[in-house]
Amino acid sequence: MENTRKSNPDLSMIAWGAIFILWGITELVPALPAGAGAVGFGIILLGLNLARLWKGQPISGFTTTLGILALLLGGLELARPLLHLSFELPVFAILLIVLGVVMLTHELRN
Numbered sequence: 408m409e410n411t412r413k414s415n416p417d418l419s420m421i422a423w424g425a426i427f428i429l430w431g432i433t434e435l436v437p438a439l440p441a442g443a444g445a446v447g448f449g450i451i452l453l454g455l456n457l458a459r460l461w462k463g464q465p466i467s468g469f470t471t472t473l474g475i476l477a478l479l480l481g482g483l484e485l486a487r488p489l490l491h492l493s494f495e496l497p498v499f500a501i502l503l504i505v506l507g508v509v510m511l512t513h514e515l516r517n
Contacts, residue, residue: 418464422455442484449477472509476502 426448433444452474456466480502483490 418455418458418462422451422470425451440485441487442481445477445481445484447481449474449479449481452477468513469510473506476506 429444429447429451433439433447452470456471456474459466480498483498
C-alpha cells in the first residue's frame with residue numbers, strides 16, 4: 408500500500424507545499440517586485456491542473472480560475488510601473504469580487 412502512495416503522489420499536496428514555500432520566500436525576500444508571488448501562485452495552480460490533465464485526473468475549475476486570476480493580478484502588479492497609471496488600481500478587491508462571482512455563478516448553475 409505504501410508503494411502505491413509513493414508512485415501516485417497527491418498533486419494537491421505538492422501544489423500546496425510549493426505555494427507555502429513560495430509564500431515564505433516572498434516574505435523573506437522583500438526585494439522581490441510586487442506581484443511576483445501572485446504570478447508564482449498562478450503558475451503553481453495552473454501547473455497543478457496541467458499535471459492532473461496529464462495524469463488523466465479531472466481538473467478543478469476553481470483552481471484553474473484562481474490560477475488565471477492570480478496571474479492577472481500579479482501581471483498587473485508587475486506592469487504597474489510600465490502602465491503609468493495616475494490612480495491606484497484596487498486589483499486585490501477586483502480579484503475577490505470576480506472570484507466570488509465565479510463561485511456563485513458556478514454553484515447557481517448546478
